[in-house]
Amino acid sequence: MISCNLGQLADALNAKLCLSNGDSDLITIESVSTDTRNIKDNGLFIALIGERFDAHDFVQQAIDNGAKALLVERELAVQVPQLVVGDTKLALGQLGAWVHAQCNTPTVAITGSCGKTTVKEMVAAILSQKGQVLFTNGNFNNDIGVPLTLLRSTPEDDYAVIEMGANHIGEIAYTTQLAKPDVAVVNNVAAAHLEGFGSIDGVKQAKGEIYQGLSSGETAIVNLDSQGDAYWQQVLADKKVVTFALENTQADIFASNIKLSSAGYASFTLNAFGNQLRVQLGIVGGHNVSNALSACALALSMGADLEEVASGLSQVANVKGRVEVKSLTDSITLIDDSYNASVPAMLAAVDLLGEFKGQRWLVLGNMAELGKESLALHQQVGEHAAPFKFEHVLTYGNDAKVISQVNNGKHFTSHDEMTMYIEQLLSSSADETHTILVKGANSAGMFKIANALKENFS
Template identity: 40%
Template sequence: MVPFFLSGIASVLNAKLVNIDQIIKTVSIDSRIIGEQCLFIALKGSRFDAHDFAAQAVNAGAKALLVSRYLFLNVSQLIVFDTRYALCQLGAWVRRQSTSRIVAITGSMGKTSVKEMTSSILHNCGKVVATYGNFNNDIGVALTLLRIQKQDDFAVVELGSNSFGEIAKTSELVSPHTALINNISYAHLSGFRTLSGVSRAKGEIFIGLSMIGRGIINVNSHDWLSWRHLLCGRSVWRFSLKFTSNVDFFASDIVFNIDRMHFVFHTPQGKSNISLPLLGYHNVSNALAAGALSMSVGASLSDITKGLENMNGLPGRLYPIILDKGKVLLDDTYNSNIGSMLAAVRVLQNMPGYRVIVISDMLELGVDREVIYHYKFGKNIISISNINMVLSIGVLAYFIGKGSGRGKHFFDKSSIVSYLMCVLVKYKLVTILIKGSRVFSMDSIVQELRRRWLC
């Protein structure tokens, strides 16, 4: 983080400074995690008020507090009207002090994968700061910006949302040199209602883009007519899984293996053979996006090749687990929406042996359409793939199995694990894909299945 004095930052935050001035070197919103010369920021949510934990933060070593009301504690305090807004302004201030090249990423799916790929590439070019996990709301974005130090060369920032205006806000905080919309798909429809609404929300990323910045767009999934006015006067790069006219980055000679994808990566600097240790055509597309982002801020084709090939698999995101010879478990339990479900199904259909998908409900599809979306998805499974069995858990997932005509519904996870154990014993070659929204904790099925198989 860029150090600052409380007195110096008070005017930026329109804050009142109480007690002595202090130099601040770290910031925390968690009273249990206090660093050197730390400012504790007391955020207030719908179910908590961190002002109640300010004393704990001081006892842990916090040198100052950012609060929305004076607290009777013998410590320096910056008093503001809204601590969450002040946190964002503080992040934006640090961003203005930085000379780092900053890229911003949004999209309906693949944001975190692209972020990790981009970080892996840029680590070959210099020092990199990136969003932790998927902490991509305004709080997460501000905390990412606060981690930027003067010696950092790059920052890779993921922007997410489930309501209009969120990405516009965070994009303006970040003010990126390059902004990517990885794709648009049916996600968070309870907030956005339609695919057009999703497009409008994702397009907000270009609002904060520098006037000399660059937008990056997926030719296979975009809404150019709605976004072009936001990119007026700015450079645009386009990527696609296949070559088409007016494309800057594309793939050819894609080969699907059991644990990786091989392809030729075509760029404005030339082409390179890539062995990507991730599964799925969607991850080839993610790699193209990451390569474009990285090249836009100075990475070479050699940097891109090295970064992509040294990627680690991402647990919960089509992570392959070899249970035994001929028996593969695909852990895709991180999250679930229609787009990521389709991507996972396409991976499964290319895997060997008897193919089983285990699924839970997809959330935030809108209460008036969610049953229809699940049923139609079930019908699509059979039309686009060769999956043998669909196992479901959850009220809505039942309709996926019903639509597929190959469904078996369960009411508890232990029964699913027992059934899968029988499948593993029965078939010499078998691939099991486990997919679901985070609230269903489908990763527990992965863990229990591994434990029981090894036993």
């Protein structure tokens, strides 16, 4: 974060500045936190109000932990300076946008139904070869996480790569106006968060909001394999549109000669604006070819060249819980993809497991926020898996049960029972090769299965 004083912040936020005896509006602020346990030097604590909490009740803890000032919605009886605003959540966004604007950093914005975190990591890996990159940590991609990411901006940043998620219409419109990107992409559109969006058309509308943050003439990256149709036409009319697709040669950027190694690593020929280069991905999964093309389009639009793209893509590391491949023993490989799940990500996971030999374990938990379409979409995953004839199909969660039913698998109502079953069969067939893929929504808790296997077999 850039260093600023309370007077500057009060002006930027149009806030009322309340000073205690002896305080000055020139007090320096060098960090911001919304967590009382994570107050850094010269820190400002922002008291957010949620459905189940009011951080105003805990400001004394923030002060005890070193907060130099507070951002609050009402003046409190405490002995530190306070910036009083009407809504601390909106003020957090304003503050993030203000700090980021002071740094004037060329910015990439990424959204999509799935793969956006992987694309973010890919773009950051490519651009880091050219300079210093600010990028989203973990899943800080919502209306709280994006402002916190922007607050980390410094003048030394050469690029910013901002991931934007949403579970309702209007959220990305808000965060993209804060970031004001130079280049933006909707990585794909699929059935995800349907409870909040209402339908696939709602998803198209919501994801397309990211292009609203682009000024006229700036670059919009569009996936020809997954478009927003009429929902995006008006907003894209005055933008420079760059297209990518998996194998559609009409796109500006596409792949050809795709190959998958026995360990699941993809390589392909990258075709970009008439130029070609062979690319080897550093993470597993054929579905990541499309993510790589998206990252390529973004990075090229930010000034990278093809050699930098290929080098960066080869160096991308696995993100914890996202297609994380780990050899538990000489004969047991775990593919931990337990972080989250959408329909296209589930289908891609099934395809990935199908590339392996030996005993193949498809271990799936519920997908979440699919509304009234949930059971039918789980059925779709089950039917997609059926032709592979996996040796073991295990499920957890009410709607996921249909997947094991379609595949003559086994359903469980507790993580412990599922873990015990897997471990017993692995122990009784130690002379065989096993590949275990674990995936599900965060709410399904499939990370518990993955973590137990790592602990018991590593």
